[in-house]
Amino acid sequence: MMNTEEKERLQKFMAGAGVASRRRSEEMIAGGRVRVNGRVVREPGFKVGGADRVEVDGLAVRRRNKFDYIMLHKPVGVISSARDDRGRKTVLRLLSRDWEERGLYPVGRLDFDTSGLIVLTNDGAMTYKLTHPRFGVEKTYLAWTPGQAAAGQLRRLAAGVRLEDGVTAPARARTVRLEDNFSLIEITIREGRNRQVRRMLAAVGLETLRLKRIAFGPLALERRLAPGDYRPLRSGEIEALRRATEGRGR
Ligand code: URA
Numbered sequence: 001m002m003n004t005e006e007k008e009r010l011q012k013f014m015a016g017a018g019v020a021s022r023r024r025s026e027e028m029i030a031g032g033r034v035r036v037n038g039r040v041v042r043e044p045g046f047k048v049g050g051a052d053r054v055e056v057d058g059l060a061v062r063r064r065n066k067f068d069y070i071m072l073h074k075p076v077g078v079i080s081s082a083r084d085d086r087g088r089k090t091v092l093r094l095l096s097r098d099w100e101e102r103g104l105y106p107v108g109r110l111d112f113d114t115s116g117l118i119v120l121t122n123d124g125a126m127t128y129k130l131t132h133p134r135f136g137v138e139k140t141y142l143a144w145t146p147g148q149a150a151a152g153q154l155r156r157l158a159a160g161v162r163l164e165d166g167v168t169a170p171a172r173a174r175t176v177r178l179e180d181n182f183s184l185i186e187i188t189i190r191e192g193r194n195r196q197v198r199r200m201l202a203a204v205g206l207e208t209l210r211l212k213r214i215a216f217g218p219l220a221l222e223r224r225l226a227p228g229d230y231r232p233l234r235s236g237e238i239e240a241l242r243r244a245t246e247g248r249g250r
Pocket of ligand 1: 199
């Protein structure tokens with residue numbers, strides 16, 4: 001992670017600021033299009049820091065935010081940790097090289113067989129707040145279960161069910177579709193225990209056929225974001241995430 005005291009290579013700085021890929025930035029540097037503090041620099045490894053003014057074709061390049069935040073639609077069959085001992089594909093492998101190099105990691109976990117919204121960042125303090133149960137960030141899931149879920153089962157989910165690691169906190173649960181052979185349940189929880197939704201559903205006698213996270217705190221999974229796709233969060237969304245953790249944690 002870069003702080004204002006650290007220097008980084010000019011092409012990395014340019015790529016990070018969204019000017020172009022690193023390779024393309026190197027070409028721009030070699031082509032004499034880049035100035036640092038008013039002087040043309042043609043050395044690709046030239047180091048720049050917080051106080052340096054970088055211009056490309058005479059236009060100032062703004063230093064990027066200190067941290068990066070991405071919304072990613074995790075597909076089924078991809079692991080949400082940064083590494084996997086068993087060599088399975090991780091969410092980080094879905095990112096392009098420039099993003100991959102920024103030290104991003106997933107905020108919390110989704111199971112291998114769960115799809116949906118996951119945030120990636122390199123902001124450790126924000127990650128802590130978004131994942132610690134004390135801050136109670138809401139996560140909303142859609143669960144497909146066979147047969148027809150009964151109102152009593154939904155009430156039990158909402159009230160809290162006994163799992164082997166304790167009773168779950170109050171949640172919200174409702175049926176969004178009821179067909180002859182399956183039900184679609186929307187459930188919102190504030191905790192983040194391992195396989196929590198699947199275990200909650202099993203505790204009330206419901207099997208999970210498919211599970212998808214559709215919201216994380218103030219962020220909703222965008223419909224046009226296909227599985228495997230991602231996009232940077234907008235500044236308003238980053239602010240909303242920050243606000244979601246404010247005033248809690250005591
Ligand atoms: N609950 C689960 O059971 N699985 C997930 O991936 C997330 C929440």
